[in-house]
Amino acid sequence: MASPFTFKYIIVGDLAVGKSCLLLQFLEKKFNPVHDMTIGVEFGTRTIQVNGKDVKLHIWDTAGQEAFRSITKSYYRGACGALLVYDITRRSTFDHLVSWTTDLEKYGSSNLVIALCGNKIDLEPREVQREEGEAFANEHNMLFFETSAKTADCVEDAFISISRQILNETTTDPQPQKADNVIKPESKKPSNSDCSC
Ligand SMILES: Nc1nc2c(ncn2[C@@H]2O[C@H](COP(=O)(O)OP(=O)(O)O)[C@@H](O)[C@H]2O)c(=O)[nH]1
Ligand SMILES: [Mg+2]
Numbered sequence: 630m631a632s633p634f635t636f637k638y639i640i641v642g643d644l645a646v647g648k649s650c651l652l653l654q655f656l657e658k659k660f661n662p663v664h665d666m667t668i669g670v671e672f673g674t675r676t677i678q679v680n681g682k683d684v685k686l687h688i689w690d691t692a693g694q695e696a697f698r699s700i701t702k703s704y705y706r707g708a709c710g711a712l713l714v715y716d717i718t719r720r721s722t723f724d725h726l727v728s729w730t731t732d733l734e735k736y737g738s739s740n741l742v743i744a745l746c747g748n749k750i751d752l753e754p755r756e757v758q759r760e761e762g763e764a765f766a767n768e769h770n771m772l773f774f775e776t777s778a779k780t781a782d783c784v785e786d787a788f789i790s791i792s793r794q795i796l797n798e799t800t801t802d803p804q805p806q807k808a809d810n811v812i813k814p815e816s817k818k819p820s821n822s823d824c825s826c
Contacts, residue, residue, distance in 0.1 A: 650778035
């Protein structure tokens with residue numbers, strides 16, 4: 630059997646937006662109702678099938694570093710995919726996306742595929758409308774999902790679509806790519822420094 634593609638993913642966003650829960654839901658189909666930074670999986674793997682290919686995901690969680698805005702450069706190094714998460718019931722987490730995006734541009738590889746996730750859609754009241762999330766994602770050439778780590782809504786989609794996008798971008802198949810999903814060349818850094826995919 631051909632060896633699978635291996636992609637490194639990272640998950641970023643403000644504290645308590647549900648990053649660790651999204652990872653737990655994706656890896657183990659479980660929900661953890663308690664916010665405990667020590668319970669979060671720091672690293673997990675799962676193999677998925679995309680376009681008939683095996684793709685092994687190595688997914689990194691922040692291990693609580695985001696509480697101090699002290700996420701190190703090494704966390705971003707080599708990542709080809711990122712989930713950027715905010716909480717649709719807390720406006721401030723959406724407002725901070727600009728600063729997370731700056732970090733992703735600064736430390737992430739030039740061809741990083743980012744999925745913006747508005748999480749906790751099972752909760753009320755909503756402080757960020759779906760259209761606002763979509764607009765931010767379009768402006769920054771990101772994929773967009775509204776998710777619930779509790780009910781598992783769109784969680785699989787968010788993780789798997791990143792790999793689909795990476796494979797589409799690296800394929801030699803001359804199929805046209807969807808413009809709203811692709812990181813445009815002008816927004817990229819000049820060198821493809823660390824991404825191995
Ligand atoms: N209702 C609901 N609660 C969530 C969801 N995702 C996370 N939570 C809760 O939000 C809190 C923070 O989640 P956590 O994954 O630890 O956040 P992190 O700091 O971003 O890793 C916990 O109490 C979770 O149970 C969700 O989709 N829906
Ligand atoms: Mg966490």
